[in-house]
Amino acid sequence: MRLRLAAALLVIVAATPAGLAAASGPSQPDAQAAQALLAEGKNPYPVNLHRPPSAPLSAMALVGQKIFFDTSLSSSGKLSCSSCHIPTRAYGPPGAAPAVMGGKNMQRQGVRAVPSLMYLERQPAFAVGPDDEENEDPILAQVVAQASTAARPQKIAGDAAQSAAALVPQGGLFWDGRVDSLQDQALVPLLNPLEMDGGSVVVLAAKLRRAAYAPVLVQLFGPSILDSPGLLVSEALFAVARYQIEAPDFHPYTSKYDFWLEGKARLSPAETRGFRLFNDPAKANCAGCHLDQPAADGTPPLFTDHQFEALGAPRNMELAANHDPAYFDRGICGPDRTDMAAQKQYCGMFLTPTLRNAATRQVFFHNGLFHTLQQVMDFYAFRDVAPEKVYPRNPDGTVAKYNDTPAADRGNIDVADAPFDRVLGDQPAMTPQEEQDIIAFLGTLTDGYSARPVARQ
Numbered sequence: 001m002r003l004r005l006a007a008a009l010l011v012i013v014a015a016t017p018a019g020l021a022a023a024s025g026p027s028q029p030d031a032q033a034a035q036a037l038l039a040e041g042k043n044p045y046p047v048n049l050h051r052p053p054s055a056p057l058s059a060m061a062l063v064g065q066k067i068f069f070d071t072s073l074s075s076s077g078k079l080s081c082s083s084c085h086i087p088t089r090a091y092g093p094p095g096a097a098p099a100v101m102g103g104k105n106m107q108r109q110g111v112r113a114v115p116s117l118m119y120l121e122r123q124p125a126f127a128v129g130p131d132d133e134e135n136e137d138p139i140l141a142q143v144v145a146q147a148s149t150a151a152r153p154q155k156i157a158g159d160a161a162q163s164a165a166a167l168v169p170q171g172g173l174f175w176d177g178r179v180d181s182l183q184d185q186a187l188v189p190l191l192n193p194l195e196m197d198g199g200s201v202v203v204l205a206a207k208l209r210r211a212a213y214a215p216v217l218v219q220l221f222g223p224s225i226l227d228s229p230g231l232l233v234s235e236a237l238f239a240v241a242r243y244q245i246e247a248p249d250f251h252p253y254t255s256k257y258d259f260w261l262e263g264k265a266r267l268s269p270a271e272t273r274g275f276r277l278f279n280d281p282a283k284a285n286c287a288g289c290h291l292d293q294p295a296a297d298g299t300p301p302l303f304t305d306h307q308f309e310a311l312g313a314p315r316n317m318e319l320a321a322n323h324d325p326a327y328f329d330r331g332i333c334g335p336d337r338t339d340m341a342a343q344k345q346y347c348g349m350f351l352t353p354t355l356r357n358a359a360t361r362q363v364f365f366h367n368g369l370f371h372t373l374q375q376v377m378d379f380y381a382f383r384d385v386a387p388e389k390v391y392p393r394n395p396d397g398t399v400a401k402y403n404d405t406p407a408a409d410r411g412n413i414d415v416a417d418a419p420f421d422r423v424l425g426d427q428p429a430m431t432p433q434e435e436q437d438i439i440a441f442l443g444t445l446t447d448g449y450s451a452r453p454v455a456r457q
Helices: 002-014 017-023 031-039 059-068 140-147 182-191 201-210 214-221 223-227 229-246 256-261 269-278 373-382 407-412 432-445
Strands: none
Touching: 059 214, 059 229, 182 201, 182 229, 201 214, 201 229, 214 223, 214 229, 223 229, 256 432, 269 432, 373 432
């Protein structure tokens, strides 16, 4: 399905004969008819999306839900998982602060923006390169060694097959991909002294034993669970993972774009223009990383390729950690992640997030520097052609380009993929109006849209 829709998408965007040949069928409109339907905001090639089945939460997920909202597990007694991952904000950050305050007195600042917990049920484990069906457990060091000499493929909207097969880092959770399961992800903020500051597994286990839901844990795992702190914490966080997997509001797929894919919604003129630009490899090229087509099995698009990119975002001086000029967040290379520190070809790379519900966020990028989609679009448009618009100046008046990336890592920054394939003085890839149109399209990725029947010619 993805190949067929990608070809159809090329027809819609460029009306190329090759794309039409790949997309056409007995019930498919021709190129002229497809363009006419899209001009009306309709999807010329509607599909049937396969959403996760909805069912009552299991007993495991129900106790996980209680743990997710339990503030008593933090040293301050004021933070729970839901304090940083707000359900009404797409399980993302509570406001515009670049990082959440935590610790015992709620006065310690984190070092990264809070990512959303939505749409992680299909997140692959961290790997370098795609899944290897012949070798299910490849040795990471060997793959990395092979990847160090491999050419980096370009990412082109409408042609994801090339980059999908590339030997590049992909998958995992957090901005640096350092854990592979929702269960492991839940433990990190619980123990982080800048966040929930739980102290230790032993301390957390003691709090779990005193919790009102402790009898449910005993029913699920047996009385001996209370005697083993490590096992108790592990199973409790397994329950949190089950809650995230089973609860429909973590992956509803109810955006306007989802319904548009199914032919049940109509895009506005601005949204339609933004959709074209999103998929235009010579313009925004967003779909080169944020894949917007259903998977082969009909599951809705996740708007990420799960890969890592080095974009060279400006330094955010609102983060206390950045007041130390020697401190740099190098993504995969640390400081939070330690096992990939020697792989210099990946330093400065961060996980590509989903764009679903991006319009509901007030902080963007790993360091939370940008607060609006307009600022994000300006960064993409001006980073290379007019860097003074997005970076500060040095004391001597020169532009401090890539000022949050150590000089040794700057060779990893993407300068090949549009819109970053331009140089100083070139015209930006997007005009101000085109930026607004893309932002309008991104608004169609917000969940909770009420679909209405769309009449088709």
